[in-house]
Amino acid sequence: MFPRRPTVKAAPRAGADAPNAVSGLDVAKVTRRFGRTLALDDVSLSLGPGEILAVLGASGCGKSTLLRLIAGLDVADSGEIAVGDRRVAGRGCHEPPETRGVGLMFQDYALFPHLTVLANVRFGLAHLPGAEARRVAEERLAQVGLAHRADSYPGTLSGGEAQRVALARALAPRPRVLLLDEPFSNLDAGTREHVRADTLAVLRRDGIGAILVTHDSAEAIAFADRIALMHRGRVVQCDSPERLYDAPRSPFAARALGDIIEIPGQAVDGLVTTALGPLPRPASMPDGAVRVCLRPEAIRLGPVGEGVTATVLGRAFAGAHLRLDLVVAGRDAPLRLHVPPEAAPGDRVGIHLLPARAYIFAETPPGERISTI
Amino acid sequence: MRETMSAARGLGWVGAAALAALLLSPVISLGLSASEGGGELWPHLAAYVLPQAIRDTALLLAGVGLLVIGLGTGAAWLVSAFDFPGRRLLDAALLLPLAMPTYVVAYAYLDLMHPLGPLQTGLRGLLGLASPRDLPLPDLRSLPGCIGLLGFVLYPYVYLPTRALFLMRAGTLLEAARMLGAGPWRTFLRVALPLARPAVALGTGLALMEALNDVGAAEFLGVRTLTVQVYATWVNRSDLPGAAQIALVMLTCVVALVGLERLARGGRGYAGNARRDAASARRRLNGWRAGAALALGAAPVAFGFLLPAGHLAFEAWRRIGGHGLPDALASQTLNTILYASVATGVTVVIGLLVAATPYLLGARAGRMLIRAAGLGYAMPGTVLAVGLLGPLALLDSGLFEVGIATALVGLGTGGALVIAYALRFLTVTVGASEAGLARIPRAIPDAARVLGRSRLATLTTIQLPLAWPAVLSGALLAFVDIAKELPVTLLLRPLNVETLSTHLYGEAARGTYEDGAAAALLIVVIGLVPVTLLLRLDRDAVLRRGERL
Amino acid sequence: MSYLGKTGFWAGLCLSLGLSGTAGAAEVNLYTTREPGLIRPLLEAYAAKSGVKVNTVFVEKGLAERVAAEGARSAADVVMTVDIGNLIELVDRDLAQPVRSPVLEAAVPAPLRDADGRWFTLSMRARVLYADKGLTDLKAATYESLADPSWKGKICLRSGQHPYNTALISAFLVRHGAEKTEAWLRGVKANFARKAAGGDRDVARDIAADLCEVGLANSYYVGLMRSGRGGPDQQKWGEAIKVVLPIFEGGGTHVNVSGAVVAKNAPNRDEAVKLLEYLVSDEAQALYAKTDYEYPVKAGATIDPLLASLGTLTFDPTPLVEIARNRKAASLLLDKVGFDN
Incomplete structure (x- = not known):
């Protein structure tokens, strides 16, 4: 009834003969609806050759849908996707996943339980002659340090091993782009760290471009050249981790990459005044209420008299640091800071703010999309 | 935006359309027959027939439904949640009634329960009574009698899927429930039963369609169901249009009820994977409790199988002593196995393709094809067979016109019979394959696609091997059903072909069904092989999946 | 399995599934709603006597529908049913053909057959x-x-x-x-x-x-x-x-009757008539009485003593x-x- 192989013209697997093929990915104005839910709303992204991009967002923000669209497992309602210089989706065309040259690693690895580890890795090498396929698969397996498990079944692997097999399997056909869907979230904290490092090393060495979907900001920072921050189906900001950390364009972006202390302020004259003291007013900021987002490192404690005075309410031991709860006039909730262990309840301290890690946004609810600075 | 149409997918759509046409053809053909008649039958039906027929049919279905759910789920829980000596044997034996045609059980039971039968004769002997008049017991030939009989024969349809579900889930459930201080029976009522709802609904649906479409047992026991009315209209009045009208109205009701059930169930299907075998958590019973459990579990086997089969065996033994085995029995057995094997193969392949349509061609096409696949089981066998006559004839004349055929190649050949079997029992293999495929996490086939395999290649290399145990269990069930199938076989088989069930029916129809006892037992034996395989397979599959997924 | 064994198996399968037609010695195809056990002795006796192969299929409900659907290429030569209603239905649906046969007309009394020879009673x-x-x-x-x-x-x-x-x-x-x-x-x-x-x-x-x-x-x-x-x-x-x-x-x-018609599209019409003529012969009528305890239609045919004892x-x-x-x-x-x- 059906021929064994798809009869659509099979594109050459990316880099089948050129290990470090220059390739990238372009996603342009992609929209995907599920019934009434707008899962992806006009999303555009691009990935340079060999670049590693993290897509960061809470669950349900559309990041997995984005991966499925890129992989060809789902069809967008509008927009275009190109792998390298080849359009694979958009304007009436939808290339099936098997010919896109895109690799995908699944959250729970999706190893085929009825095939051995080696057969799993070989699975994507059907286009190679048998002996060659076997050699490549064994090589890949050795690369992730699992040559000795070649004949095991996936059910007998530990979580870390399964992850590495999945990586080897995804990389074996030398995809132009590797998509990773929360690939480390099922690992325990200890394993996660070094598996992540190993994975990164493999990608870097082979120069494979990758998109990592994650909800863990630390992971995104550690892994990616750039981070695309997603919220409710939209890309809110896409920048290098440093820039995203240092120059968030919205309170949402500010919150995404690290702890934030948020306080209200007023922009008047050349200053923004807050309960914790004044900050320089950004040039473009209009008069009126603003929201100030402070990284913890933007708050400096000093002796009483310097800056705003605060009283230590309580302290708790937290390893290298001491966690302090401070009461400040004009602020209802205590201010919680981690500082070197020097203060005691009842002490009074002075607070002043460092403008470099303080981000000021006009208070226009929902405010997320208004960029200041 | 559609996926770029490849030649393979184009072929797939053509195949799906052809299959849909085949699945719908009996209904369309019946519709054409129905439209030849006017509505003059309905005032008569409404005045004299429907009030009684609908009431009796509803009572029959309600009674059989309650009985099969009670027996099927109770037995499934008993063998999943407890361990006692004889449990494994019981586990297998509980499926045995599947192999018994209902009308044969009805005959056997009347022999046994009749005032002249061994039970009442023995009872009168014990009580010292001379005449049956002194011991008036309720007659089996009644609605309650029919309900009891069908319930005890049909409960395996519920037992089988429910047991499979419990085997996968019982371990975790029992442990969780035990942590919360609930005993096995409370766990059964509050947790297991609601959880097993999809399986119970599936099995009960099959059992009720069997009950509704049954005509042999019901007619013999004097129960006037709607189906019996279809036959009276058709056979006694030569009113095929009228009969087709009643049959179509019934079919519409069945389809609507199935749809409602699906709707009420929402998206809940067989979810989750096995992680724990029930064995680890089974509660060990000892002493009188073990005896009681065994007795409780053995009761449905005794009533649904041992008593009638034992009676048949006794009769067969008396016959063989008297006349020897009928000569034709060997060829009938061979025919039965041959047809059942070929038809099962076809039914499994088509069933698998239908169940895979959502993956191959998309969810909407899949849903429609899967619904259409259920039609053949939702109507009485003879009605299906009559509905197929027209389409098969059309096929024949089509082939004749283009010069491929010079004689009949559809009608009156084994091919027609195989097609009819496939249409009748497609829902069995589709259901099993569907369940098997649904248990595979979506990421698994997705991974294969991304690794360069087409949809079809993914189906054959990944989904099929993983769903195999479920597919095979559907195949075995279909095999048993086909081996004992009667009405379709009777109407559509070629010249000179007798199967065990047509032979048995031939004897039964002339009032000498005991002469067919050997054939009836052979049907049971042929049915036993797959039933035994089914159990072994189920156990292995559950263990293996637990280890791998 | 040897090569021959395999071929044999598939050949057997094809044969049994009716995928290949066979032609050869004289044949007659009988579609019947009478249970095989009742008519087998008669047919075996006929086959032994005439050398004609009698192919049968026992169909109960829907026999007329099947013959009708098979249409012009139907294999049915003789269609045999019980109950006069079923016989007449075959005639009403134009599935029977008129037969002129002195043998049949002499054996079967006029009330027990169609004036045009489209149906004949065989036993009662x-x-x-x-x-x-x-x-x-x-x-x-x-x-x-x-x-x-x-x-x-x-x-x-x-x-x-x-x-x-x-x-x-x-x-x-x-x-x-x-x-x-x-x-x-x-x-x-x-x-x-x-x-x-x-x-x-x-x-x-x-x-x-x-x-x-x-x-x-x-x-x-x-x-x-x-x-x-x-x-x-x-x-x-x-x-x-x-x-x-x-x-x-x-x-x-x-009385209710069993009877037969010659199918309208009978491929072996002459054989069909011969079979019917045999079924009303003294020998067959006696067999009807002996094996099935039925009343013969032919005047003077032997009635089984058990039957005769009823009166x-x-x-x-x-x-x-x-x-x-x-x-x-x-x-x-x-x-x-x-x-x-």
Whole structure:
């Protein structure tokens, strides 16, 4: 009834003969609806050759849908996707996943339980002659340090091993782009760290471009050249981790990459005044209420008299640091800071703010999309 | 935006359309027959027939439904949640009634329960009574009698899927429930039963369609169901249009009820994977409790199988002593196995393709094809067979016109019979394959696609091997059903072909069904092989999946 | 499996599935609603005598539909059915062809065949009264008298919608008209000892069990039971009853018939006629009587002693065609009085 192989013209697997093929990915104005839910709303992204991009967002923000669209497992309602210089989706065309040259690693690895580890890795090498396929698969397996498990079944692997097999399997056909869907979230904290490092090393060495979907900001920072921050189906900001950390364009972006202390302020004259003291007013900021987002490192404690005075309410031991709860006039909730262990309840301290890690946004609810600075 | 149409997918759509046409053809053909008649039958039906027929049919279905759910789920829980000596044997034996045609059980039971039968004769002997008049017991030939009989024969349809579900889930459930201080029976009522709802609904649906479409047992026991009315209209009045009208109205009701059930169930299907075998958590019973459990579990086997089969065996033994085995029995057995094997193969392949349509061609096409696949089981066998006559004839004349055929190649050949079997029992293999495929996490086939395999290649290399145990269990069930199938076989088989069930029916129809006892037992034996395989397979599959997924 | 074995298997499969046609010696194809056990001895005797291969298929419900659907290329040569209604239906649906045969016309009395030769009766069975042995005064029993209230709680019957009973009721309808028939049916139903259910032999069994005292059933079951061919239990049932040939008031005993037609598109028409001619020969008619305890149609053919012992059969003169024409009305009437409920 059906021929064994798809009869659509099979594109050459990316880099089948050129290990470090220059390739990238372009996603342009992609929209995907599920019934009434707008899962992806006009999303555009691009990935340079060999670049590693993290897509960061809470669950349900559309990041997995984005991966499925890129992989060809789902069809967008509008927009275009190109792998390298080849359009694979958009304007009436939808290339099936098997010919896109895109690799995908699944959250729970999706190893085929009825095939051995080696057969799993070989699975994507059907286009190679048998002996060659076997050699490549064994090589890949050795690369992730699992040559000795070649004949095991996936059910007998530990979580870390399964992850590495999945990586080897995804990389074996030398995809132009590797998509990773929360690939480390099922690992325990200890394993996660070094598996992540190993994975990164493999990608870097082979120069494979990758998109990592994650909800863990630390992971995104550690892994990616750039981070695309997603919220409710939209890309809110896409920048290098440093820039995203240092120059968030919205309170949402500010919150995404690290702890934030948020306080209200007023922009008047050349200053923004807050309960914790004044900050320089950004040039473009209009008069009126603003929201100030402070990284913890933007708050400096000093002796009483310097800056705003605060009283230590309580302290708790937290390893290298001491966690302090401070009461400040004009602020209802205590201010919680981690500082070197020097203060005691009842002490009074002075607070002043460092403008470099303080981000000021006009208070226009929902405010997320208004960029200041 | 559609996926770029490849030649393979184009072929797939053509195949799906052809299959849909085949699945719908009996209904369309019946519709054409129905439209030849006017509505003059309905005032008569409404005045004299429907009030009684609908009431009796509803009572029959309600009674059989309650009985099969009670027996099927109770037995499934008993063998999943407890361990006692004889449990494994019981586990297998509980499926045995599947192999018994209902009308044969009805005959056997009347022999046994009749005032002249061994039970009442023995009872009168014990009580010292001379005449049956002194011991008036309720007659089996009644609605309650029919309900009891069908319930005890049909409960395996519920037992089988429910047991499979419990085997996968019982371990975790029992442990969780035990942590919360609930005993096995409370766990059964509050947790297991609601959880097993999809399986119970599936099995009960099959059992009720069997009950509704049954005509042999019901007619013999004097129960006037709607189906019996279809036959009276058709056979006694030569009113095929009228009969087709009643049959179509019934079919519409069945389809609507199935749809409602699906709707009420929402998206809940067989979810989750096995992680724990029930064995680890089974509660060990000892002493009188073990005896009681065994007795409780053995009761449905005794009533649904041992008593009638034992009676048949006794009769067969008396016959063989008297006349020897009928000569034709060997060829009938061979025919039965041959047809059942070929038809099962076809039914499994088509069933698998239908169940895979959502993956191959998309969810909407899949849903429609899967619904259409259920039609053949939702109507009485003879009605299906009559509905197929027209389409098969059309096929024949089509082939004749283009010069491929010079004689009949559809009608009156084994091919027609195989097609009819496939249409009748497609829902069995589709259901099993569907369940098997649904248990595979979506990421698994997705991974294969991304690794360069087409949809079809993914189906054959990944989904099929993983769903195999479920597919095979559907195949075995279909095999048993086909081996004992009667009405379709009777109407559509070629010249000179007798199967065990047509032979048995031939004897039964002339009032000498005991002469067919050997054939009836052979049907049971042929049915036993797959039933035994089914159990072994189920156990292995559950263990293996637990280890791998 | 060896190569030959494999080929053999597939060849066997194809043959059995009917995928390959065979031609050769003279053949005749018989479609029948008569149970194979009943006609096999006849067909075997014919095959042995004539060398013609008789291919049979036993179809019950839907035989006419199948032959109709097969149409011009149907393999059916002879279509054999029980019940006159089914025979006439074949004619009404234009599935039979007229046959002129001096042999058939001489053997089968005119009332038992179509004037144009489109159907022929081959054997007959009387619808007789099974009664408790203790009952006397049944000599002149009539069908009409079964509605008499004195039988209250004493009658056992199979479903009225079974063709045997429907034909009897149809004959009643032809004789007495709808009103009287309806009243009679209500009367009989009021006398039931149990629901209309089971088969004809169950009438004997239930009488033997004292559940009831009388009931209607076919004559040949008496032979089948009493001969011991159905086993020792059935023999007891047969012995427990006495059999009376009831009559219609002013008429005779109702018989239902088995018969045959030559199919309209018979590929082996001549063989079909020869088979029918054989079936009414002395030899075949005697076999009918001997193996099936049926009444032969041919005058002077031997009747089985068991059958003869029931008494002399006086056929009811109601034309068979009329019985066939009225069976639908009879069936509707059965619904109306809720006979089977």
